[in-house]
Amino acid sequence: MVGNVFQVAQKLRNGSLIPSEVCSWCIRRSQLAKRLNVFITELPDYAQQLAEKSDERIALGKPLGLLDGIPIAVKDNYCTAGIKTSCASSMLENFYSPYNATVVQKVLDAGASVVGKTNMDEFAMGSGSLDSIYGPVRNPWSRVYARKRQMLTAVTSSAGVAIQQAQSGHGVSLSASQRIPDNYDDSYKSFSMEEDDWLIAGGSSGGSAVAVASGSCFGALSSDTGGSTRVPASYCGVVGYKPTYGLVSRHGLIPLVNSLDTPSMFTRCTDDAAAILATISGIDVMDSTTVQDCSVPFSLPDDASIEGLHIGIPEEYHAPGLSEETLDTWTWVADLFERAGAKVTRVSLPHTQYSIVCYSVLCVCEVASNMARYDGIEYGYRSEQALSTHALYADSRHTGFNDVVRGRILAGNYFLLKRNYDAYFVQAQKVRQLITADFRRAFDAGVDVLLTPTTLTVAPPYKEATQHDNRTMSAQEDVFTQPANMAGLPAVSVPVKLSSQSLPIGLQLMANNFEDKLLLTTAKWLEQQVQFNRLDLVEDSLGLGELVH
Amino acid sequence: MACVIITNIFKRNSFKKLGHFWYARSLSVAATRLKHDREWKAVIGIEIHAQIYSKSKLFSGSGTEYAYPVNNQVGLFDAAIPGTLPVINKRCVEAAVMTALALNCSVNKVSKFDRKHYFYADLPAGYQITQQRQPIATDGYCRCIVYNPAVPKYREPRELSVRIIQLQLEQDSGKSLHDEENGYTLVDLNRAGVGLMEIVTAPDMCDGEEAASLIKELQLIFKTIGTCNARMDEGSLRVDANISVHRPGEPLGVRTEVKNLNSVRFVAKAIDYEISRQIELLEDGGKVENETKAFDFKTGRTVSMRDKEMKQDYRFMPEPNLPPLRIYDSSDAVSHLDAHQVINVDDIRASIPTLPAAKRTHLVDVCGLPWADAIKLSSEVNLMEYFEGILRDAPHRLPKTAATILLKHVLRCVYKAKCSIADCNLAPQRVGEICDLIDTSKITWDIGAKLVDMVFEGETLNPAAIVEKNKWHKITDNEVILRLCQTAIDENPKAVRKYKEGKKRYFSTLIHHVQNKTEQCTDSFVVMDTLKQLVLCEYSKVTQES
Amino acid sequence: MSLVLSRLGNTVKRLTSFSKLCKSKRVFASNEKSKVPQKPTWSHVEENKLTEETLIDNETIDHLERMSLVDFNNQAGIDRLNKAIRFADQLQLVNTTGVEPMDTVLENRSLYLRSDEVTDGNCQNDILQNATKVIEDYFVAPPGNIPLPDQERDYGPASAKKRK
Structure with missing residues (x-):
């Protein structure tokens, strides 16, 4: 079963599918994808219950909306009543929220079936989904990559054909029509994935990205503070969309950086993103940072057009370390826009280079503050220490938090010390003002949408990624994505094409505040042009267990 | 007998001596205070x-x-x-x-x-x-x-x-x-x-x-x-x-903070104690530490609250979940905003009731009350309301009378009954009627006091009716008063003699005689004047005769 | 005739290969003319452009651990902070004269005012359900206001080199 929310919803309407069937299918997929370590909490029974209720409603011809009966996954930093919310941390390993996050409630009220809580970096700190107490998330394209590598080293006479056909490695097909050539059966049987062959999924919302990429759900809620949605989207070949700050309520989203966090989503296509946004957006009295915007909800035109659109190419986004293939893809797409009638100009956002530095300061400062509540008294891990309140707190926080979290708390408190406050925190706030002004200037000059790479490279292998510490990695991975969070702009990563190693390359589009419709329409146009082949896990005749090893 | 004498001596002389002792002590405390005032200045925020x-x-x-x-x-x-x-x-x-x-x-x-x-x-x-x-x-x-x-x-x-x-x-x-x-x-x-x-x-x-x-x-x-x-x-x-102390002309001293004081009395005590403590410490050559203290009301001392710890850095940071709070005034254009979201300073200013300071000024300047009464009345919201209740719808009523009756007599009843002015069963209007009777010279102040007691106790008749019933009208006939005074003088020769000898307190015996005879229906001042004149006449008569 | 044909053939071949060449170089040519810059437009800030490096001393380590109630754990933790500070020092290179600090992108908006109604509370169960220790509906904490004892920290080689 392939398709997007619209296609599935149509089938549900016309009765060719029922929600509980769709739900079972997704749950089976998540079983296939178990080694990818997508979920912290799987909810097959709960999802089925919800799906059965959808069955009844749809049978009566009274669906709650487009999402009724559609399986959705939720990142494990959203509070879900009665279901564990751990943020992938020992600190909240046994935390059961008494309430639902607003976006979760909205999704449930729309009739969706929540299939599970997805894996992530601890407290959303990281760009790789590597720092979780439940283990790292694995990129589903890893098999393709490993297979490709193996195939490339195998010497066959039909090397050229083999390379092309190797893109349909066993168990993973790029389209339903391609099949494994018979002469590769043997190599398949001896095929094994070494630990090193795994690629990272990107983070911090890696679990949600892979949930969508693997077909375990049709959409997944995530968060984006500095690229936590767009980076994994780029690595996993799915659409990762961060709405304008303030469009979606953060009530119930356990915060990383309150002034940058944006509830976001992964979907298979841009239409789905618009559909999910329509469900989850809206002013919320429980969140004073939500704003009323009349442009939402919206749906995207069937024929997305970019006639008269002004695309800006910010030159500073050719940062050191940008891979050749990503650069070529960026160039190619810019060209694509121009040939199709859009006006493409180069623009300058001069403070881009300092954006990541600014982010590194503001992020840790807010982290230091937001993490101050974890003391084990009202909730969370509590050590046995009883000498004094401070001793208890220190001990609980030592065990409950990993090195990354503790490191950020210490750094944040350092920058917030009276003697450092002006030089670091206030200076970072001023640089943030400058970055926002850069964008404003570009948009005021007539640019509609900015086109940039999402990440420097394709998904790196695990071995390579773990050579750097979390902080360094974030500084590299998030270099293109966090400026949009600084200015609150809507941004989306669209998978464009495969690299020479058959890994997805994504590009980022950014628009002005509250121009989400324009942004997604442009993204839809691009999507229609590039026709990116999505990853599709198919059931293997050899049995489920063989598929993922 | 000796015991009685001794006891009497003790009662009188020693009492005086004790009195002297306390007087001397309070003098020395005052002297110390004065010395402190001259030598040290305390600064409290x-x-x-x-x-x-x-x-x-x-x-x-x-x-x-x-x-x-x-x-x-x-x-x-x-x-x-x-x-x-x-x-x-x-x-x-x-x-x-x-x-x-x-x-x-x-x-x-x-x-x-x-x-x-x-x-x-x-x-x-x-x-x-x-x-x-x-x-x-x-x-x-x-x-x-x-x-x-x-x-x-x-x-x-x-x-x-x-x-x-x-x-x-x-x-x-x-x-x-x-x-x-x-x-x-x-x-x-x-x-x-x-x-x-x-x-x-x-x-x-x-x-x-x-x-x-x-x-x-x-x-x-x-x-x-x-x-x-x-x-x-x-x-x-x-x-x-x-609290900090310094010598006049010198810079401000190191301050200490005394926290969590939960009564006005303790605030005053804690501050005064801390001032003395700091002065003594500095005079002994010590240094005042910048510390936080609590007040131990049992000992009347301030005590250190926290162990010595590193200076607290609160790492202030803007609250990112709260956009700026905006308040408007009448000059702002707010028609495009939801009315519920607009707080208008001018509207709030207009809704503020008369504040205590303004009330006090009014009481003193307009109602002619002495400061002490004005302060007392304005010191309690319920008291002020009661006072205003007495004067309500009665522009003729004299505020001074109302204040005196309320503060002296009504409050006395309230304290005795251990209730509060807000829920005592003496309606302000009734008190107002009593005030009117006094102001129109229909009754004396003493009868007024009696009426207050009676109505407070639950007397259902209105004050005027009570007066009628008991014939407690004020005696204003001067001849009657003269006659009464003369009778008092005639019936109390000893008191008159003592008074003439200079023992002023015996005069009250004569006044009481008249008052008792008339059930307090005579004005004390008039009686006093009349008695004085009569006594003077007698005195001059005597001297003339001699 | 055959010579002419063969020359024609060669020309065709050359034209074909030339056009193939053109085709293959078309990407290259269009890249050169592309709006997308083909080379990085900036490079990482050099160490010597930054202000004097800060290496945190023991007093700061102690102070931070007490403020944060988390520990550095080991020398790697301290190194991490030193690196983070060094990275953040790049901010000093930006001229921010006359620039207002930004608290939130909603700085031009107004705070939403809620009506004074009781809409919450009376959910003692929800409040207490995640607490490990509860005594008679109270949360339980050890005695308060006792600062952490001074600790011997073995974080490897002394990190104190310069005082800030």
Whole structure:
């Protein structure tokens, strides 16, 4: 079963599918994808219950909306009543929220079936989904990559054909029509994935990205503070969309950086993103940072057009370390826009280079503050220490938090010390003002949408990624994505094409505040042009267990 | 007999001696004080935390009732449950604006919120939301009267103006109950998140009495405008005092902070103790530490509250979940905004009732009351209301009479019955009728007092009827008075003789004779004058004869 | 004739290969003309451009651990902070004269005012359900206000080189 929310919803309407069937299918997929370590909490029974209720409603011809009966996954930093919310941390390993996050409630009220809580970096700190107490998330394209590598080293006479056909490695097909050539059966049987062959999924919302990429759900809620949605989207070949700050309520989203966090989503296509946004957006009295915007909800035109659109190419986004293939893809797409009638100009956002530095300061400062509540008294891990309140707190926080979290708390408190406050925190706030002004200037000059790479490279292998510490990695991975969070702009990563190693390359589009419709329409146009082949896990005749090893 | 004599001597001379002793001691205390006043100047500033009188808390929708079941008046945000966000209560903002205006502050049209970080069991988030950078109001002042007939320095009422540096909104913390025996602290978060107004004064006070006067004035203001019920015993008003001493001409000394004073009396005592302690320490060559202290009311001393720890750095940071708070005035165009979202300073200013200071001025300047009465009346909201009740719809009534009857006689009954002026069963109108009878010379003050007692006890007849019934009309016929006085003189020759010898107190015997005979229906002053004249006549008659 | 044909053939071949060449170089040519810059437009800031490096001393370590109630754990933790500070030092290179600090992208908006109604609370169960220790509906904490004891920290080689 392939398709997007619209296609599935149509089938549900016309009765060719029922929600509980769709739900079972997704749950089976998540079983296939178990080694990818997508979920912290799987909810097959709960999802089925919800799906059965959808069955009844749809049978009566009274669906709650487009999402009724559609399986959705939720990142494990959203509070879900009665279901564990751990943020992938020992600190909240046994935390059961008494309430639902607003976006979760909205999704449930729309009739969706929540299939599970997805894996992530601890407290959303990281760009790789590597720092979780439940283990790292694995990129589903890893098999393709490993297979490709193996195939490339195998010497066959039909090397050229083999390379092309190797893109349909066993168990993973790029389209339903391609099949494994018979002469590769043997190599398949001896095929094994070494630990090193795994690629990272990107983070911090890696679990949600892979949930969508693997077909375990049709959409997944995530968060984006500095690229936590767009980076994994780029690595996993799915659409990762961060709405304008303030469009979606953060009530119930356990915060990383309150002034940058944006509830976001992964979907298979841009239409789905618009559909999910329509469900989850809206002013919320429980969140004073939500704003009323009349442009939402919206749906995207069937024929997305970019006639008269002004695309800006910010030159500073050719940062050191940008891979050749990503650069070529960026160039190619810019060209694509121009040939199709859009006006493409180069623009300058001069403070881009300092954006990541600014982010590194503001992020840790807010982290230091937001993490101050974890003391084990009202909730969370509590050590046995009883000498004094401070001793208890220190001990609980030592065990409950990993090195990354503790490191950020210490750094944040350092920058917030009276003697450092002006030089670091206030200076970072001023640089943030400058970055926002850069964008404003570009948009005021007539640019509609900015086109940039999402990440420097394709998904790196695990071995390579773990050579750097979390902080360094974030500084590299998030270099293109966090400026949009600084200015609150809507941004989306669209998978464009495969690299020479058959890994997805994504590009980022950014628009002005509250121009989400324009942004997604442009993204839809691009999507229609590039026709990116999505990853599709198919059931293997050899049995489920063989598929993922 | 000897015992009696000795006892008498003891009673009289020793009493005098004792009196002398205490007199001398108080002189020496006063002398020390004077010396201190000359040699040392104390500088006091106070911080008041006033709980805002509102139905729900500052940033959450849970209630604010006093003494609610443990942890049952706690919202998810108050317990810092992850993912919850602050949403400000409009009423708290209005209360802060009104209080700021009552304290003559300038209200900032844009104010911001900050986080103040420290760890404590009753602070679940690990930070308090407050307004450090840009508070809601700044630069005001509060005028109060310093008056205490028991203290020589303050026997005469004196006005004191204290500058208000700023007024800010902030969250209250929960409550910790320390169980030393079992080695733990119990935490109740019912109070966590209740709205507070923190008012910071300039160090414009110089001793405990002045600080106490300011606090009493603030309590009055709060109760008049209804933004805080200002009960220190319930903790809805808390005071921290900053105290330092220095020699005149020298820079300000190191200050100590005395926290969590929960009665006006303790504020005064703690401050005075701390001033003496600091002076003694400095005179002995010691140094005052910048520390935080608590007041032990049992010993009357300030004690160190915290162990020596590193200087607290609160790492203030802007609260990212609260955009700027905007307040408007009539000059702003607000038609495009939702009316509920607009707080108009001018509207609030117009709704402020007459404040205690203005009432006092009115009582003194317009009603002609002495300061002592004006202060007493305006010191309690219910008392003031009662007084206004007496004068209501009776423009002819004399405020002075009303004040005297109320303060002397009605209050006496109230205290005796151990009830309160608000719920005593003596209606102000009845008191007004009694005042009218006095003012129109129909009855004497003494009868007036009697009437108050009777009506208070439950007499159903109106005062005029009581007077009629008992024939308690004032005797105004001078001949009758003359005759009565003469009779008194004739019947009390000894008293007359003693009086003539210079023992003035015997005169009252004559007055009492007349009063008793007439059931207090004669005016004491008239009787007095008449008696004096008669005595004088007699005296001159005698001397003439001799 | 055959010569002409063969020359024609060669020309065709050359033209074909030339056009193939053109085709293959078309990407290259269009890249050169592309709006997308083909080379990085900036490079990482050099160490010597930054202000004097800060290496945190023991007093700061102690102070931070008490403020944060988390520990550095080991030398790697301290190194991490030193690196983070060094990275953040790049901010000093930006000229921010006359620039207002930004608290939030919503700085031009107004705070939403909620009506004074009791809509929350009376959920003692929800509040207490995640607490490990509860005594008679109270949260339980050890005795308060006792600062952490001074600790011997073995974080490897002394990190104190320069005082800030």
